[in-house]
Amino acid sequence: MTILADRPSVFADSPEPEPEHEHGPTGILKWITSTDHKVIGKSYTITAVVFFLMAGCMALLIRAQLASPDSTLLSQHTYNEMFTMHGSLMIYLFVGPVAFGGLANYIVPLQIGAPDMAFPRLNALSYWLYLGGGSLMMMGFLTTGSAADFGWVAYAPLSNSINTPGAGPDLWIVALLLTGFSAIFTGVNLVSTIYYLRAPGMTMFRMPIFTWNMLVTGILILIAFPVFTSALVLLWCDRNLGAHIFEVSGGGVPVLWQDLFWFFGHPEVYILALPFFGIVTDVISVFSRKPIFGYRGMVFATISIAALSTSVWAHHMFTTGVVLLPFFSLMSYLIAVPTGIKFFNWIGTMWRGSVKFDTPMLFCIGFLGTFLVGGVTGILLASPPIDFATHDTYFVVAHFHSVVMALVMGAFAGFFFWYPKITGRMLREPLGKACFWLMFIGTNVTFDPQYLVGLKGMPRRVAEYAASDGFTTLNRISSAGSVLLFLSVALFLVNLWISWRKPIPAGDNPWDASTLEWATTSPPPHHNFLKIPPIRTERPVWDYNHPEHRILDHGQPRFASMAASNGGGLAVLDKVDTDGADSFESQDPDR
Amino acid sequence: MKTESHVLLFIGFFFGLVGIIYWVFSHEDAGSIMLLGTFLLGSVPGFYYLWWSRRMSPRPADNPEATVEDGAGVVGAFPGSSIWPFVLGIGATFVGLALVFGAWTLAVGLFLAVSALVGVIFESRRGGLV
Numbered sequence: 001m002t003i004l005a006d007r008p009s010v011f012a013d014s015p016e017p018e019p020e021h022e023h024g025p026t027g028i029l030k031w032i033t034s035t036d037h038k039v040i041g042k043s044y045t046i047t048a049v050v051f052f053l054m055a056g057c058m059a060l061l062i063r064a065q066l067a068s069p070d071s072t073l074l075s076q077h078t079y080n081e082m083f084t085m086h087g088s089l090m091i092y093l094f095v096g097p098v099a100f101g102g103l104a105n106y107i108v109p110l111q112i113g114a115p116d117m118a119f120p121r122l123n124a125l126s127y128w129l130y131l132g133g134g135s136l137m138m139m140g141f142l143t144t145g146s147a148a149d150f151g152w153v154a155y156a157p158l159s160n161s162i163n164t165p166g167a168g169p170d171l172w173i174v175a176l177l178l179t180g181f182s183a184i185f186t187g188v189n190l191v192s193t194i195y196y197l198r199a200p201g202m203t204m205f206r207m208p209i210f211t212w213n214m215l216v217t218g219i220l221i222l223i224a225f226p227v228f229t230s231a232l233v234l235l236w237c238d239r240n241l242g243a244h245i246f247e248v249s250g251g252g253v254p255v256l257w258q259d260l261f262w263f264f265g266h267p268e269v270y271i272l273a274l275p276f277f278g279i280v281t282d283v284i285s286v287f288s289r290k291p292i293f294g295y296r297g298m299v300f301a302t303i304s305i306a307a308l309s310t311s312v313w314a315h316h317m318f319t320t321g322v323v324l325l326p327f328f329s330l331m332s333y334l335i336a337v338p339t340g341i342k343f344f345n346w347i348g349t350m351w352r353g354s355v356k357f358d359t360p361m362l363f364c365i366g367f368l369g370t371f372l373v374g375g376v377t378g379i380l381l382a383s384p385p386i387d388f389a390t391h392d393t394y395f396v397v398a399h400f401h402s403v404v405m406a407l408v409m410g411a412f413a414g415f416f417f418w419y420p421k422i423t424g425r426m427l428r429e430p431l432g433k434a435c436f437w438l439m440f441i442g443t444n445v446t447f448d449p450q451y452l453v454g455l456k457g458m459p460r461r462v463a464e465y466a467a468s469d470g471f472t473t474l475n476r477i478s479s480a481g482s483v484l485l486f487l488s489v490a491l492f493l494v495n496l497w498i499s500w501r502k503p504i505p506a507g508d509n510p511w512d513a514s515t516l517e518w519a520t521t522s523p524p525p526h527h528n529f530l531k532i533p534p535i536r537t538e539r540p541v542w543d544y545n546h547p548e549h550r551i552l553d554h555g556q557p558r559f560a561s562m563a564a565s566n567g568g569g570l571a572v573l574d575k576v577d578t579d580g581a582d583s584f585e586s587q588d589p590d591r
Numbered sequence: 592m593k594t595e596s597h598v599l600l601f602i603g604f605f606f607g608l609v610g611i612i613y614w615v616f617s618h619e620d621a622g623s624i625m626l627l628g629t630f631l632l633g634s635v636p637g638f639y640y641l642w643w644s645r646r647m648s649p650r651p652a653d654n655p656e657a658t659v660e661d662g663a664g665v666v667g668a669f670p671g672s673s674i675w676p677f678v679l680g681i682g683a684t685f686v687g688l689a690l691v692f693g694a695w696t697l698a699v700g701l702f703l704a705v706s707a708l709v710g711v712i713f714e715s716r717r718g719g720l721v
Contacts, residue, residue: 025672033672116669121676121711128680136687167691174687181683195595200651200662204594219602223629236690259621303598307605310629311613314622324617331609527669532659 035120038524040127041106042422047131048098054138055089056489058082060482063446067479069467079463080149081168085137087152088172092179093134095407096268099275100186100221101130103414104214106422108190110517111211113199113535115527118192119185126185133178140168148172151461153265154235156246156257161239173236180229187221190214199516201535205299205554208515208538209292212299213278216306220267220274223310228264231257255320262313270309273403274302276410277342280364283413284346286513287361288353291539291555294345301338301345308335318387325384332382339375343368358511359432363413366440367406374402377451392461395454398447405443412439412492420506424522425499435491442484449474449481514542592653596640603634673714679707 025033031043062082065074074082109117117123140147145166150159154172157163194207194215207215235257237243244250246257285292292298312331314323346368355361377399380386390396412435419427453474458465465471509518519541520529533544537553550557610626617623651657685700 030672032677033674035670035673035676115666121670121673124673124676125679128677129683132680132684132687136684136691170691174690177690178683178687197666198652200657200659201655202652203655204598206655215598219599219633223602223632227625227628240690256621260625263622263625303601307602307609310606311609311626324613324619327613327616534659536655 035116035124036526037105037109037117037120037123038422038528040123041102041104043127044097044105044130045102047127047134048094048102051089051093051134052098053489055086055094056486058086058089060486062086063479063482065463066465066475068476069465069469069472071464074463076463077146077149080461081141081147083461084149084151084172085140085147088137088148088176089134090404091152091268091272092176093130093137095272095404095411096183097130097179098411099272100183100190100214100217101126103279103411103418104190104210104217104275105186107418107517108211108214109193109197110421110520110524110528111208111515112194112197112202113516113529113532114193114197115529116197117189118197119189122185123189126182126189129178129182129185133175133182135175136171136178137175140171143167143171153261154257155261156235156238156254157248159235159239159257160247170236170239173232173239177229177232177236180225180232183221183225184229187218187225190218191222194218199532199535202516205296206535206538206540208278209281209295209298209302210275210278210515213274213281213302216302217271217274220271220306220310224264224267224271227260228268231260231264234260255317255322258317258320259314262316263310265316266313267306267310269400269403270305272407274306276367276407276414277302279410279414279417280346280367281342281349282513282515283360283364283417284349286417286511287356287358287364288350289356289512290349290353291514291552292345293348293351293555294341295538295554297341298345301341304338305335305342308338312382315382315387318384319391329382329384333379336375336379343372358416359427359429359436360413360417360511362433362436363409363416363439366436366443367409367413370402370409370440370443371406373448374399374404374406377402390454392459393454394450394458394460397460398450398454401447401450402443405439405447409436409439409443412436415492417511418517419499420510421517421522421524423499424506425503426506426510427495427499431491431495431498435488435495438484438488438491442481442488445481446478446485447481449477453478509541509545512542512545514539516540519544592640592644592647592650594653596637596644599633599637599640602632603630603637606630606633670714673711675707675710675714678703678710682707 031039034040061074062079065071065079065082105117105123109115137148143166145168147168148154148164148171150164150169154169159169194211198207234243234245238246238252244252246252246254248254281292281298308331312328312335315328315332317323318325318328346364357365377395381390381396381399416427416432419425453471454460456470456474458469458471458475465475506522508520508522510522511518515538516532516535517524519531519533533540537543537551539552542549543551606626606629610623610630613619613626614623651662654661682700682703682705685696685703687700689695689697689700
């Protein structure tokens with residue numbers, strides 16, 4: 001049945017509006033048939049975390065194999081499967097979907113005051129394609145051959161039907177076709193939702209940075225995923241129909257695969273990164289009790305990162321010898337500029353704020369440190385001479401694991417930050433802090449030795465090394481670190497279990513946060529908002545919970561001449577629209 | 592609608608510029624064509640939005656002084672619970688299986704997918720106002 005969503009009423013109206021009841025099915029049928037973005041977002045998050053746990057177990061196996069020289073724990077073939085599926089699950093099925101399918105799906109409509117995503121049924125289809133694709137990929141383990149074992153990049157000609165025969169690789173290809181479509185649909189949904197379903201007064205430059213980043217992520221998805229999806233179709237034709245698109249023997253070009261793959265692959269890195277940049281920005285602002293420093297700079301930096309990230313794809317292909325080195329090297333260096341702006345603004349937001357070190361904030365600070373290490377080594381790798389020396393060594397592995405572990409910390413910051421909104425319950429702070437420290441220390445213990453072992457020349461994707469290579473000690477340390485990471489994730493699961501068994505009610509706004517999702521109940525009702533506060537700045541909820549403070553527009557006093565959202569002008573308004581504020585009943589327990 | 596169009600136009604402008612530079616220095620086909628595609632992806636909807644933004648009155652979401660009452664009324668029609676996305680997703684998965692293991696799952700997949708499409712269309716027709 002189609003439901004017409006009415007605009008929520010003004011926040012200050014005293015009579016409590018009737019909550020809109022959903023007359024849908026309950027139980028398992030609810031999870032299967034729901035088109036509510038909140039249910040779909042939760043399904044996405046849970047599924048992605050399950051894939052995360054599976055991929056984490058594979059990582060532990062890899063580290064166990066590498067803990068000693070000449071190890072025979074895994075056969076070489078199994079080792080190939082493990083690192084391929086570890087990478088594929090993490091990149092394609094966890095980090096991306098948990099961000100744009102899980103958290104963004106849940107949070108973006110709330111942050112802009114929308115009742116749902118723009119295309120709810122398409123949203124549900126995205127999830128089912130993602131689940132179907134993920135299942136197909138895992139099904140590779142059940143085939144007589146093996147799961148895909150050509151690396152998560154599936155380079156031609158290794159990925160052709162002679163070098164990697166069997167159903168497993170084909171399942172991998174088809175799985176990514178399905179998840180590719182799923183991602184494209186989610187991208188369409190995000191962009192349309194943000195363009196068309198914003199609440200009155202929620203201009204583009206009042207959107208939370210997380211929503212801005214999800215808009216740009218949506219556009220990046222639309223740029224990158226169609227290329228990959230069509231490349232997969234070509235690869236499938238090569239393997240199954242005897243086409244020779246990526247094979248020299250029939251006049252094809254193997255490097256074309258790398259071009260197509262990385263034209264997707266590098267923007268994909270930023271499709272993974274931008275959502276977590278957004279989470280970190282919002283969390284730092286909330287826990288520093290300050291407006292975001294340099295809001296417009298943040299938006300500009302996000303769009304620039306997105307644009308530049310799509311013009312650097314061949315810096316993964318320096319050693320092929322057929323790419324325009326100066327162009328890709330220069331463009332890769334340039335990404336450091338907007339990323340630097342972001343770092344500057346994150347620090348500027350914390351600067352002279354009253355910083356509270358709750359778990360989400362700790363994860364954000366961990367993110368800053370870890371991402372800095374990953375980012376700076378990335379700039380090293382953008383230099384072709386350094387790349388020639390370190391390509392396909394553990395230096396590169398350590399570089400991108402620093403980056404993605406920073407993103408995982410961003411994801412945990414998001415989990416801890418929004419878990420009260422999603423479930424109405426708090427997570428335990430001491431356990432959360434222990435989880436953070438284990439993860440932060442574990443990340444550095446695991447991946448910092450890999451820089452060194454990479455510089456000593458250890459190649460990636462090789463199952464064994466000899467004792468005489470001198471890699472043993474560093475690999476031992478690295479494997480020990482992976483145990484810390486395992487414990488950290490285990491603590492997180494314990495935390496979830498405790499909050500499920502012994503809930504602590506969270507209230508509507510436990511962090512005293514500023515953006516619109518905290519104006520509604522936890523968890524939000526069907527169609528999200530019963531009432532909505534007037535939106536006059538980028539921090540509508542803060543403005544109403546703290547009428548004692550002057551209303552600031554992007555950190556500046558609000559100006560009459562510049563009625564627009566953009567700041568600027570000189571004449572200070574005597575009375576800003578606080579009419580509703582007096583009768584506004586804050587959910588903040590302190591007031 | 593203006594800011595929305597500017598975001599897309601920036602993407603179009605950037606990739607137009609980068610595409611030209613890349614083509615001049617590399618004469619490489621694959622990358623140049625992908626950059627051309629990205630240029631179109633930004634500029635075509637970007638200009639469309641710009642064209643519209645000059646012809647429509649600002650929406651409440653574009654107006655920084657809009658009150659909640661300005662947006663009163665129906666936001667849009669949102670479908671309630673629907674089984675068909677699930678059926679379509681399972682159907683697509685079976686079609687995917689057919690691409691790997693041969694034709695027999697194709698029948699199942701297509702049957703599910705087609706019935707889901709029919710179901711979605713009739714669901715909307717039944718649904719009422721839209």
